Amino acid sequence: MRTTIQSWLFFRLLTKPSVVFVELSETRPSPYSVFFRFIFWLALIPPVFAYIGAANFGWHLGAAEPLFMSNEELIAISIAYFIALLFGFISTAMIAQWMAATYGARHSLGIHFAVVTIVAAPLAVGSIVHLYPHVFVNVLVLIPTLIWSMYLLYRGLPIVLKIGPERGMLMASSLIGWLLVAAVSLLGLSVGLWGSGIGPSIGV
């Protein structure tokens, strides 16, 4: 079994996902290599573009005037975003690995990092749209990419982890449960910080 993943493999997710899945199922990558070659960089895309976008255009949450924040606040928020994403990626991989025992799937952390990379890739790349932080434009772009990500999750997970499609389906649904909780935690954490006076200035 190969222990490295070719970088170009992930770029073929859009064109030939099934080839990528099969190829990954024949690989046993080390978690460090997947992390530093893929996950780290993917997690960097959204905060960097969000920073550039917010600094130049402000947040357009729909209303007429954009919402601007000071540079220090923006940097703090971007770093927090990056850390949250890294936490999300790593925790999802570890939870998938923990679930793998239950579903009789492959167990190495490296392969679960690879699964997370597959699922996160469209969303991370799609988040280039943060460059123009108009909420609805972002929603419009990120929803199709989210659907693509979910498709990759349900299709890819059973092949890469070498379990039957039926068990793969259950495991994917369980992972969605975790991802939803993680997403809403991120939302709640941000809002809670705003409510306590960190971030955009609100009158509470």
Add this chain to the structure above:
Amino acid sequence: MALPLVSKMTGNANDAVVEYYHDDVVRFLVMCSLVWAVLAMTAGVYVAAELIWPGLGFDHPWLSFGRLRALHTNGIIFGFGVSALMATAFYSVQRTCHVPLALPKLAWFTGVAWQFGVLAGGLSLLAGMNGGKEYAELEWPFDIVIALLWVYFGLVFFTTIARRKIKPIYVSNWFYGGLIIVIAMLHIVNSLAMPATWFKSYSAFPGAQDAIVQWWYGHNAVGFLLTGGFLGMMYYFLPKHADRPIWSYRLSIVAFWAFTYSYIWAGPHHLHYNSIPDWVQNLGMGMSLILLAPSWATMVNGIMTVSSAWEKLRTDPALKFIVLSLAFYGLATFEGPMMAIKSVNVVSHFTDWTIGHVHSGALGWNAMITFGTFYFLVPRLVGGKLYSVRMANAHFWMALAGTMLYVLAMWGAGVSQGLLWLSLDQIGELSFSFKDIMASMVPYYLLRLVAGLIFLAGAVMMTYNLAMTIKGRPTVKVRPPEVTAYRVDS
């Protein structure tokens, strides 16, 4: 503990003296529940469209948002939800007690009268008989009918339990029992009112006290009907489907009592920063956070039941729905306590985030576990195969996509509203006018409408699929097993 086995008897010579489970009433209630699902979801889609195109009210009072929205919520909770709960309670209580339903005529009466009650109640809301309390809008004559029918429901259910042939009462029945008892208590107290005429009454509680009582009701109707009642459904149908006992009996006990005790305290989180005493708000917030533990304990119990049996699993549409419903249950029961934290609530309160939260529960948890249960139950009721597995699989994807889109649209709308309403500029003045913020919600509302349409289309497909499954087939006669599968000697 093992689930009772179901033995199918055909052509038994002793038919005359043998008692069969009463499943016709179950079949009737399932079909009613499906009809309400389609009707009330259609009303939901219609009011969602009205928020984009207010002209859809056509200047007719019955189509006005304020009246139609009450029809949507009441139709879903009391039509779709309660019919499904009655159906599954009647089905499972017989099988977990090894006796046919006690008082079958009363069961039929309750089931049929309930449908007429919901229909008449819905029409009364359109006609403007509205008590004004959210999720308890029906006027006092209906409140009395509801209370009576609820007592009949309880009579049928508990009499069946009293006649059981198995000593321990199975866990699903604790939850169904909790549903019956606690909803009766909440409904009666919150509906206390002084009638002025046949169509108009005034709440027995004024102002701030009314608010505390109403959200004690409102929150726990969600708790014991939409959460607890449906957990009863989960506790019977999930192990049954996985053909495994529930993962941890001990956990189910602890979670049940912790749930029943702590849920009731959490209502005041609907009134953060409102004109009620601080200690009530803080108590509500604290107990909301504690509530996460029993809620998730039950989810873990469900997931582990499926997971510990994967080698036996036949994945059919039913199981897919049930497992996904647990994922959304996990989301909703996490999101709720989070939104009960005051510094989050300060932004989320009064926004569409609340609407999104309710629907992550209602679509993702209640509707999906009911869909899964019906896909499992209906073919068994008539002893046939599901009319179309492909259609059911397509329904799964539509339900998932509809729910996800709905939740995301409302997260976007809600967080924007919360932030923009409160946002101040450098000199401390409001940054945005209410009108501008409201006008900017159109894209989210469009997205929500699309999500609702997808979900509704799936529900229509399921109704057709199950109707075709049932069509022309009589209900299978099932006899209680002669030898009980499990008995405890005390």
Add this chain to the structure above:
Amino acid sequence: MNGLQLHKKLEENSALLIFGILFVSAIGGLVQIVPSLFQESLSTPTPNTRDYSPVELLGRDIYVREGCSVCHSQQIRPLLAEIERYGPYSQAGEFVYDRPFLWGSKRTGPDLHRIGGKYSDIWHRVHLINPRDVVPNSIMPSYPWLVDRDANAAEDIQARLRALQRLGHPYDDETIEAAPVAVQGVKEIDALIAYLQMLGTGHDASALDAHGAGH
């Protein structure tokens, strides 16, 4: 007896189970509701708060009937931005004559607790008949049917007032006697506007702290 043994008793005896559930679930409600029923600050009106006049009461009942509270809250939280947008924050004493309370849970439209006196009667009239005539992007429904209907068409104003009197509202018998005449010829839209115009006029400025904000 430990918890599991106690539970075993409950799960083998249906009457005990019923009682157990009722007992355990009642505690929280009792602790929260009973003290608030006796808390004076929740049931004492602010000095400016008065009972609804017969016309205002009919208007309020129309507000309830049409489900206005589904989209409009009547509860201004003690937050800086909210006070700036809507006015002084709401106090419990302002709601003592509200049955049911109409604080709402959602603001699809703006809060209405301090709407009284902000706009003219004629503005409200035009707005209720077709909101888009005065607020171009409004998504509020139109209420043209309020124009022609008599507010007291069912001739039940006395029954309504008496019901409230029985609940302890300080309506005297003369007011109730005179009510049908007082509401004579009043259309639903007029009654609703009368209610909207008195909304929020009961706040007690002396009880608010200097900045008007609670935290």
